[in-house]
Amino acid sequence: MNELILVRYGDLILKGRNKRYFISTANDRVREKLSGLPVELDFHHDRFYVVLNKAAKAEVIERLRHIPGLYSFSLVTKMAIDYSEIAKRAVYLIGEETSGKKITFKVETKRADKTIKETSTEISQIIAKMILRNLDNLEVDVHNPELTLYLDFRRDGCYMYLNQIMGLGGFPIPVSGKVVTLLSGGIDSPVAAFLAMKKGMETELVHFESTPLTPLEAVQKTIDIAKVLAQYAPLDTIKLHLVPFAQIHQEIIANVPEPYLITIMRRMMIRIASGIMNRIGASAIVTGDSIGQVASQTLESLIAIGEVTDALILRPLSNLDKLDIIRLSREIGTMDISIRAFNDCCSVYVPKNPVIRPQAKIAAKYESKFEFDSMIVKALKESVALDVKAGDSLNLANGGLTVREALE
Ligand code: ATP
Numbered sequence: 242m243n244e245l246i247l248v249r250y251g252d253l254i255l256k257g258r259n260k261r262y263f264i265s266t267a268n269d270r271v272r273e274k275l276s277g278l279p280v281e282l283d284f285h286h287d288r289f290y291v292v293l294n295k296a297a298k299a300e301v302i303e304r305l306r307h308i309p310g311l312y313s314f315s316l317v318t319k320m321a322i323d324y325s326e327i328a329k330r331a332v333y334l335i336g337e338e339t340s341g342k343k344i345t346f347k348v349e350t351k352r353a354d355k356t357i358k359e360t361s362t363e364i365s366q367i368i369a370k371m372i373l374r375n376l377d378n379l380e381v382d383v384h385n386p387e388l389t390l391y392l393d394f395r396r397d398g399c400y401m402y403l404n405q406i407m408g409l410g411g412f413p414i415p416v417s418g419k420v421v422t423l424l425s426g427g428i429d430s431p432v433a434a435f436l437a438m439k440k441g442m443e444t445e446l447v448h449f450e451s452t453p454l455t456p457l458e459a460v461q462k463t464i465d466i467a468k469v470l471a472q473y474a475p476l477d478t479i480k481l482h483l484v485p486f487a488q489i490h491q492e493i494i495a496n497v498p499e500p501y502l503i504t505i506m507r508r509m510m511i512r513i514a515s516g517i518m519n520r521i522g523a524s525a526i527v528t529g530d531s532i533g534q535v536a537s538q539t540l541e542s543l544i545a546i547g548e549v550t551d552a553l554i555l556r557p558l559s560n561l562d563k564l565d566i567i568r569l570s571r572e573i574g575t576m577d578i579s580i581r582a583f584n585d586c587c588s589v590y591v592p593k594n595p596v597i598r599p600q601a602k603i604a605a606k607y608e609s610k611f612e613f614d615s616m617i618v619k620a621l622k623e624s625v626a627l628d629v630k631a632g633d634s635l636n637l638a639n640g641g642l643t644v645r646e647a648l649e
C-alpha cells in the first residue's frame with residue numbers, strides 16, 4: 242500500500258501542440274514547487290501522481306494549490322488487486338471521512354486492466370457489499386450519491402480515492418505570454434495580478450511611488466503584496482518595478498484643475514507602463530479597474546485614460562462586484578495587507594469633484610502646460626526593479642524618506 246496524490250490538469254480543451262506545451266509547462270512548475278520535498282513524480286499524459294514517501298500530505302497539497310493550471314487533487318491509496326484488502330482500506334477511509342454520519346454513496350470502478358474477469362459493475366457491487374457489511378451509516382444511491390469511492394484498476398494495481406480537492410484551474414505560467422500589472426496598495430490590483438497569473442500570464446508588477454510625498458510604508462505594502470503574489474509565480478519570484486512618481490505627481494497638482502487630476506495621473510501611469518512593457522517585451526497592461534467603482538472607472542474615463550497608448554489593456558475585474566473582489570482577495574491572501582492604512586499617490590489628494598466623463602482632448606490640453614515627456618523618460622530611467630520572493634524579509638521601513646534612500 243502506498244499513498245499518492247492524483248493531480249488533474251486545468252483547462253485541457255487545448256489540442257495538439259498547445260496541449261503538449263501546456264502539460265510540459267505545468268510539469269515544470271510542479272517540479273519547481275515541490276523541490277526540496279522527498280516526493281517522486283509520476284507523469285502520465287493527462288494527469289500525474291505525487292508519490293508522497295515521507296512528505297506531509299497537507300504541505301504538498303498546499304503547494305499544489307498555488308500552481309495555476311492544476312484543476313484538482315485526490316488523495317489516492319495504491320493497493321494490490323485483492324478485493325477484501327481493498328474493501329478493508331475503503332472502510333477505513335470512508336469511516337474517517339464520514340465519522341458515523343448518515344450518507345448516500347456508491348462505488349465507481351474503472352478497469353483498464355482487462356485481465357480481471359469481473360466487469361466494472363460487478364467489481365463495484367462486490368466491493369460495495371463488503372463495505373456495507375462493515376459500515377451502517379451508508380446507503381447506496383447510484384444516481385446522486387453524496388460520496389463516491391473511485392476504484393481505478395490498472396496493470397500495476399488498484400488506485401483508490403474518495404473525493405476531489407479543487408486547485409486553481411486556469412493555465413500554467415507562462416503559456417499565455419507576458420504582461421505588466423499596475424499594482425497599487427489597494428484591494429483590487431493584487432486580485433487583477435492574480436487573475437492574470439491564473440490565466441497563464443507571466444506578470445511583472447509596476448508601482449508608482451511618490452515618496453517623499455507619501456510614506457515608505459505605502460511602498461512596503463506593495464512589496465508585501467508582491468511577496469504573497471510570488472507564491473503563485475514560477476520559482477516563487479515576481480518582479481516589482483518601483484517607479485518614482487513624485488515629480489510628475491507635483492507637476493500635475495501644480496498645473497491641472499482638480500477634476501482632471503486623477504485622469505491625468507492615470508494617463509501618465511499608462512504612458513510609463515507602456516514604456517516598461519516594451520522594455521521587458523511584454524504584450525499587455527493589466528489594471529485593477531472595475532466599471533463604475535469610482536469616477537475614474539466609468540467607460541468614458543477608461544477611454545480617456547487608455548487613449549495615450551496603443552497597448553492592449555486588460556481589466557480582469559471590470560465586471561466583478563466589489564464583494565466578489567474582496568472574497569478573492571481574502572482567498573489569495575492579500576486582503577489584510579491591502580487594508581493597512583497608508584496612502585499611495587492617488588489617495589493623498591483625493592479630488593472632491595472628479596470629472597465623471599473626462600475627455601481625452603481636454604486632458605491633453607492640460608498636459609500641454611508642462612514638459613512631461615522628459616519627466617517620463619527620467620522616471621523610466623530611475624525606476625528600480627526588485628525580484629521579490631515569497632517569504633522574503635525585504636523591509637523598507639525606517640530606511641529613509643524615499644525608496645532610493647531606503648534601498649541604498
Ligand atoms: P486598487 O484597489 O487596485 O488601488 P482602486 O479601486 O483603488 O484599485 P484606483 O485607485 O482608481 O482604483 O486605480 C485603478 C487602477 O490603477 C488600480 O487598480 C491599479 O491597477 C492602477 N493604479 C492606481 N494607483 C496606482 C499606483 N500608485 N501604482 C500602480 N498602479 C496604480
Ligand code: MG
Pocket residue numbers: 425426427587
Ligand atoms: Mg487605489
